[in-house]
Amino acid sequence: MNIFSFFKKTTKTGHDSTVDSFELMQEGLLNSKEADNEVTTTLSISPEWNISREQEYVLKFLSNDLPPLKADQLSLSGIDIDEEQNSGAWNVQAFLRSSLDRPVLLGKVELMVLDADETILAAQEFDLSEMGTLPAASNRPWIFKFEKKNIVNSLVPTSDWTLSFNVRSLVPHSLDLDPSWSEALPEDQIKALQELITELPDLKPRVFNITGFQADITEDGSLAASVFLRNANTRQIQLDKIPLEILDASGNQVAKGSFKLDSLLVKANSSKPWTFIFPKQMININNPDLSKWTARIPK
Template identity: 45%
Template sequence: MGLFDFFKKNDKVKSDSAIDSSNLIEDAETSTETKLVKTKLSLHPNWIVPQEQKYVFSFLANQLAPLRPNQLSLAAIDIDADKNTGNWYVRAFFRSSLPQEIELGEVGLILLDKDNHPIASKMFDFKELGTIPPESCRPWVFTFEKEHIQADELPGEGWKLAFNLNTLKKHTLDLDDSWKSQLSAEQQEYLEKIVSQLPELKQNEVNFTGFQAKFRDDRSLTVSLFIRNGSDRAINFEQLPLEIIDANGKRVAKGTFKFEPPLTVQPRTTKPWSFIFPAELVDADGADLSRWRAVVPQ
């Protein structure tokens, strides 16, 4: 199926999700006008568009409501599902009411049902859309592969395509209240500095990075980890299997930790947490903790 096959004569614009351009573009030139902006149709310069298809795009573009100045918007049209792959193809207009042309990079999008519950999310490279002229709208098909979909079926009425602002958040330290009460301001700043220097996470990556390990007099082992959440959704741990591997590849501890209530790590944050392995779960003989790593067995 070609791109133009997705856009049909009987299509209608269903929803419009707009944000202030400052959320995505730093130091963007903005307009002081207060008058609403009617966006003009802009087709990708590399497209060879049949005249009949141009009429379809023009018809749809004329349905779009005006935007406030300095906004970016996603106007959803419809979703097609591929029965063979399970992928969803979302037809939409990307719109800009900015007074200058723009080109974006990686942008997170999210599909929401009528109750604003997320049903799909993915990072898209907006460079593929090309340069967007001032005050214009460009039709596009956004493909959500099956692994990016959290629903069993297409949404009914009232769904929308939106910018996922969580993906724009800077990764931060998430200190539990119990840690805040025990650490001084200087210690908290030190942890923040460490977190800021850790390697950047991939989209949806969850990572366990050890930063402190110590055997106790009773031969138990205490380890402290950074639990790092690179996704745009909170993660709740009800239990966590954990192994500690020393510098020589030896497993020095193995156990499963249960949390009640669940341990929550917020989107795009790193939460430090300590785990105590009792002596019966520890093999301390010959252990070398000059270097070590935490492993979550599958």
């Protein structure tokens, strides 16, 4: 896609969002005096781009109109949004800005389009390394294409919108222990659970998944299935009720039931361990092979 088929208007319909570089890069300025300094960023055009004088004029006009940043910040400055009529995708025109005193190359991060009330209109992961290295104290124009499947509200905002970093998406997936588990488990078992979730495959953004890690037949013949409730969304999820089935090593249904969870919360980007007890009368197979098993929401 030729990004310079866009950026034809000198008007700006979006707002700016800013984060300290530490939030995205785990490194940043520690000198509080320097942190208060204002930095004016300059337009950065990749030498690989061929643009017309008219396009360069528009970009310089927009760039010169951007407000200064404080030292050691990264910013997204929303310019305009064009909708593709055929696909319904949004092409979000924006400047990625850096007030760092050194070049910076960013990686994958989820970006969000927010309305005036900070409601998420669209959210999608982008690999910012595709923009190349951003020079010190500079800003670079880019088109962030949000696919239709990642757009929550199909109405394109024409004003008062913001393109923002989802800093939470950069936080490592963590263990979310319910207080009852924290109080009951010894430290070594908590550590074992933490290590276990680091070994699980990464989830795609905004996915909820159930992954089993321990299943046993109890003395009274019930099935106790311990699972991770895995939340790759950027916000916590409240579970009031969940249907669940257990399959054995051969893929046969061992048990099936529905459980009330009393508004159980699973934090954003985390895995919460939980145990579901299937009474004996719910079990369909005698002596099931649980050497390998699956917990899932029934289709």
